[in-house]
Each structure stands twice: as C-alpha cells, then as structure tokens.
Amino acid sequence: MKYDVPYKIFLTEEELPKQWHNVRAVMKELPDPFINPATLQPCTADDLRPVFCDDLIAQELNTTDLYIDIPEEIRDFYRMYRPSPVVRAYNLEKALDTPAKIYYKFEGQNTSGSHKLNSAVAQVYYAKKQGLTHLTTETGAGQWGTALAMACAFYNVDLTVFMVKVSAEQKPHRRAVIQTYGGKVIASPSDTTEVGRKILAENPNTGGSLGCAISEAMELALKTDNCRYVLGSVLNHVLLHQTVIGLEAKTALDKYGVEPDIIIGCAGGGSNLGGLISPFMEGKILNQNDIEFIAVEPASCPSLTRGKYAYDFGDTGKTTPLMRMYTLGSGFIPSPNHAGGLRYHGMSPIVSKLYHDGYITARSVEQTKVFDAAIEFAKTEGTLPAPESSHAIKVAIDEALKCKETGEAKNILFGLTGTGYFDMSAYTAYHDGTMTDYIPTDEDLQKGFDSLPQID
C-alpha cells in the first residue's frame, strides 16, 4: 500500500458495534444523581416515566453495566449509513507542514448531516416498541430535528419539533428537510404552549434558545396522549448511543496500530464529545493510556470554561429534573449573532464530571477563528464542515501547529460531527465580513447565574 493508512478507514458492517459503551461503569466517582425539584430527592424511574420512554430511562439510570446491547433493528438502521469512516487528513497535514498525524471521525455522511442520527434511531425504536405514536423534541441548529424526523419517518411515528426561532429563520431549508420527512416544525418560543407564551410575554423579541424549546416540547409531550419527549444531547442515554462513534474509531485505529495522543471534540450538550471519547476514557481512568481529551466550546456560550458546576434545570421553564453540571444558568440565552449550534446553557453531567475530576480539559474559541479553520479544512480536505464541528477543527489545527514547533509527531483525533450545507448563511456572513465575535461579559454571565436554583 502506498500510504501508512488509507485516506478513509472503513469498517465492514459486521464490525458495527454490537453494544454501546457505558463509561459510568468504570468511573471512580459517578456523576451526582438527578434530583426531583419537587421533592429534592434523587429521581426514580417513576419520576421520569411521564416524560421519557421506559427503556431510555433504564439506560439513563444504569451506572453498572459497561456494555449495553444494541438491538438488532437499530443495528440494521445503522447499516444504512454506518460504520462511518475515520479519515486521515493527509492534505491538511501537508498544508500545515506539520509532523502531526491528524485523523477525524466523520459523522456527516447521512441526511441529518451529523452524528445526531445515532441516538435518534435508538430513541424512536424504543418509543415504537413501547407503543407510542407521537414524540416531541427541540432542535437548535436543526441537525437533531432532522435526524429525529428521519427516524420517525422510518418507524412511522408522529413528530413535533420546537425549533429555536433564530435557527428556524436563518435555516428555512433545514425546516423544509424536517417537513419532507413528515415532521411538524414550530418556531420556539411559540404561542402554542403555556411556557412559550410566558417567555414571549417577558421577552417578546427573543430569538429563543434550546432551553426554551425544551420547555415547550416537554409541555406538549405531557399534554398529549401516547406521547413522550426525546432529547438530542446532554442526557446519559444519548451519550450512550453516541458511543458507536468512539467504538468504531477505536476499532479502526487499532487495526493500524494507531494510538491517539490527543482527542478533540466540540461540545454543546456533550453528546458527540462524550460518545467519541467513551472507550478511550475507560483506558485513561484505568491508567492504560494518557490521552489528552479536549472539549471545545464557543466563547459565546462557555459553559465549561466559565460556567459553574452546580445543580440546574435543563430548560428555561425550569420543568426538568435538576442535574449537576457545568452551567451558565438556564436563564442564559446566547447572543443571536452566534452562528452555529453549541448554544446550550449546560453540559452533559457525564462530561461535566469528567471535566471536574480532571480527565478532560476545555477551551473556548471565537467564531471568526472557527470559520478561518473551517475554510482551510474545506479547501484542503474537500468537505465543507458544520460550524459546530469546526470548533474541533480549530483546536486540531492549533495542536498540529504546536507539533510543528516542537517537532513532535503526535496522533491527533478529532470528531468531525457534520457538514455545513445548511449553514451557508453563516459562511456568507463570514465572507461578507458581517460576522462578529461575541464574548459575554461577567455581567452577562451573572444574569444567567442568577437563574440558578438555590439548592446546594
């Protein structure tokens, strides 16, 4: 073979993971339990049952099984677009003139344009199995809503998507994709829910936030027969499903004897990062490797780098269970001039705990720098990346350039979570020079922190 490794390392469909990886089973300290805000006691499965599907609740609360079987039906759906490739970025390396070896796990080769489909199909499968006929959800950048619409079309389940208003306006075509798969889209905040009307009364001009949209979707789920709410990130079961990313990546790299020195993922709610690092993190926790894990977040929504590790609600309407996580406060709404996803006020409890305990480091990056990196990547590697994924590209390039200075040939792996085909308004703003950076002031952040519940 001409190259050390192929440009794209594909596994066969028989090598698709048969089980998800539950890193909580090896964590030395577990994330703190969810708390029922009414009783201030740890949540039980019964507390969660009105909102979530039963099988997903079992996964959510499972802290003991390191591996959890992937049902055959879900693996069959995965066969339509998985295993996804680990790509060696030969051309980016050449352009950077770095001794580093850069790999990326590419999750964008399906119509949702991202990794979100990995959990969407699982969640809809379990909902269907339970006999549900309707699901509700929120979507920010739109990838989750698209993924869920695809899965709902496949399993013939009705879907209502509350789409963050600023995204619905910026991305009418993303909305049209969801509609093509039969999903109903409502711009959030809306006047279709009590919580939406309340948020609009307080802040009529808001562009919305994931936190608002979650509140509306939960309200509709509770009011609708045979319906549950599903979420695309943050929760333990979502991270669990996303471990197919890390499991495939590890198998692919193991085939060629490649051990990553650095693993980088963008982090909004944490599902991609958590899924990518999970099997590698097991090794780190068990002192079998010394990989540097880097979470990259937007400077405009810096939950890890500037947030507090505290119990908080998952939504603006303060209706979810309380989760201990790095958070900017459920009242924090990022500036509408922030282009991509990664707009969530909090961070997955698993990722938060691993960060708190020193297993993960975090960096925040400004969006114009992110788009600089995105365009360098597009021109050398071909693929036009999603703005979210480009946060990871930015730090991968930074690390590769450090290697150029030191002469180290580190193996860098990052998650390329998706493509930017529905983000061209943001690219156009970048080209036109109308894109600006936004870094919240301490006063801005304090407003969010003021919304934190006083329970600690």
Added chain:
Amino acid sequence: MKYDVPYKIFLTEEELPKQWHNVRAVMKELPDPFINPATLQPCTADDLRPVFCDDLIAQELNTTDLYIDIPEEIRDFYRMYRPSPVVRAYNLEKALDTPAKIYYKFEGQNTSGSHKLNSAVAQVYYAKKQGLTHLTTETGAGQWGTALAMACAFYNVDLTVFMVKVSAEQKPHRRAVIQTYGGKVIASPSDTTEVGRKILAENPNTGGSLGCAISEAMELALKTDNCRYVLGSVLNHVLLHQTVIGLEAKTALDKYGVEPDIIIGCAGGGSNLGGLISPFMEGKILNQNDIEFIAVEPASCPSLTRGKYAYDFGDTGKTTPLMRMYTLGSGFIPSPNHAGGLRYHGMSPIVSKLYHDGYITARSVEQTKVFDAAIEFAKTEGTLPAPESSHAIKVAIDEALKCKETGEAKNILFGLTGTGYFDMSAYTAYHDGTMTDYIPTDEDLQKGFDSLPQID
C-alpha cells in the same frame, strides 16, 4: 453474514480504478465527428486548443484506446471521497414488496453533492499541468460549479462560474458554497460578455439556460490570458472521467456475483449515465450480456424522447463546434418552473449514438411524479435525493413494481448521482402544492428546432 450482500458495498482505495474506460474503442459505429462550423470540416485538435486544455482534447478525440490511465495525483484526490458505495436498497424493496433487488451507486457523499467532482478534479489537474491559471465554466443546478470550485481550491487555480440565472436566484446557498471555495459566480445571462448582452437584449426576462451560460464562459475564456473553458457534461472526455462510476459499480457487483438486468440513469447532458453504463455497455456491444439500459429525462426537456438526431451547437450563442446529438435545438430554453438540473437542450454524442443504434432506451417523466418517488426513497432509504437523481429513482420504482406483478427477481441498478440538500425550495414547492408539471407542446419544440443549423 446476515444478508446476501452488505447494505453498502465499499471497495478499498487500492481497488480504485487505475484507468478510465473508453467505450468508443469497442463501438461498432463511432459517433460522428465534431465539425468546425467555420470550415464544415471535422474538428482537429488545433481547432479545439484555444478553448480546451491539451490533454483533454487528446482524450476527447481518442476513439481507439479502451483504457486510459488515471494519473496518480487524480487517484489521490479520488481517495478523499472514493470509492463510492453500491448500496442495496433493502428498505425500499421492502416498502415496495417487490421480488426485485434494487442497487444504487451513490455519488453524493462529497461536498459537491454529486458525481461531478469525478471530472472536475481531472480537468483542473490537466489545466494546472498545462500551466493555466484561470478556468471558466457554466453551472445549472450548481453541482458542477461546486465541484469545479472544490478542485480549483485544491489546485489553486482561479475560477469564474456562469450560473444559470434561475438557479442562482433559487439557490443562493449553492452560490455561497462556490464562493467559499474561492470561485467567482456570475448570474447568466450577464452584461459582462457580448453574447450575454445580446441574449439579454433579445429576451430581457429570461431565466437563462445552460446553453447561454456556456456561450458566456467560452467568450471569457477566449478573452482571458492563460485561461481555458471547462464543461461538466456532454463531451467525450467528461464521460470518460465519469466511467469511474461504472467501473467501481461493476467491480462491487462482481464481488457478490450480481449481474444487473436493468441499469437506469438520469440524463441531462449524459455524463452520469454514460459513466455508469460504460463498462457494462462494452459487454452488451460484444454480446456478452443483455442488460436493458434506460435513460431517464424530464418531460420538460425531452432531448432523447422528442428531440432530433442532428448536428447542433452546444450553446445558445452558437460558438461551439457542431456535434451530432439528440437535441431540442440550442435555442430551446426549458420552462423556469422545472426544478432540477437536466435542463440542457442536447445529449452527449456518445449516449446519443448508443441510443440511436438501439443499445439504450429512454423515458421521460414529469417532475411531480419524480418528487413522489424522491420522498418515498428518502423515507425508506434515509438519503434525501437530488431532483436529478430522482428521475432514475422514479423509473427504478416503476421497474420494481413491474417485477412485483410478474414475480421476476430482476437485479436493478440505478445511479443515485447526488443529494438534494440545496434543492429544498423545490421540495417546499412540492409540499406546498405549487409545483406544476410542464410538457412542451409541439409548437414549443418547433421553436427550438428552428434554431438548428442547416448543414445536413
């Protein structure tokens, strides 16, 4: 293994074709030669040199070598996104309840969203090798323009794209992708060229056509130093490059002992169809198989099914060499209500000759029926298809349903040339019920035929 064949048959990068396939070398009768409209003599390489790159001219005129080497640099670029998978449409088969086995060669997994990149990289490589610094082209649906912009960014060659005005207006995001890769986009007809000004003077409200855009791009190439014109379809060398599609498909199917009974491709200029069928057509010409080849075209632009087999210009401005092909006349401009690509007045001379000699059949389909098929495909197979590709899906479904009636388990292969992510306006029109079908009347067609040159 659980299945006869995997969902997706991937080849390794080492199995990438090392040579393109030149079907003219086995055709019993060759397509008629290009004619220089000034001399009415067959075109020589010297006639073509002011407009086209030297190596491409050599390929254009080569009727004797069955295989032509793919340079290593082009194969390295192909490694970034090829080999592309042959997918078994298990879920579509199930939804149709057909005994037929449906396969599709999927060319949409790159940022151009289509097969167009296969020829773009080759053409830019040869231009760079010749020392050119600037290229011009036209684009209709925008896939070719995107593909060429990607290749030009990679090889650092300047690019000006004349984009059919109706597409530029319907698809601002497609334009933004081209700009992201550094391409300059001009809506055609424009006032930047003599021919554009002339067309605008005659028809100020025209939405443009590929034929107009070609005239403008050729004019700019002739007026610009160190510049040539490149075309994304129709020509022999473009079909040659696209044979990577058919070669990979044949290798993949051969691995599993699958012999197609029917091969279906959408046909605008013919590059996808020609590339897909080339190695299978060799077998048919040599009486080694009896595959049914079906070209599918839009009812609104029916060059094969209602056109004339005649010498015609490739462009509205009547500046190209004359080619003998099925044509509606270079003056034919399809209705702007036609959503997708496949808007070209003529058909590749190779495909035209094979059709004329009875090796290929052709069907025309109406666009609302095409979108019915597209949505059935999206919901069952996951991928949201391009409107162009959906012409082939429509006929593949028709053939699979015939098998259901007869009980035959035919192997159907079609080309899924691309994804519809930049075609959501058309999907929205379909959902809204504002999409209409357009079939030109005989009088409409006569206007186009009146523009044919009188040389036969």
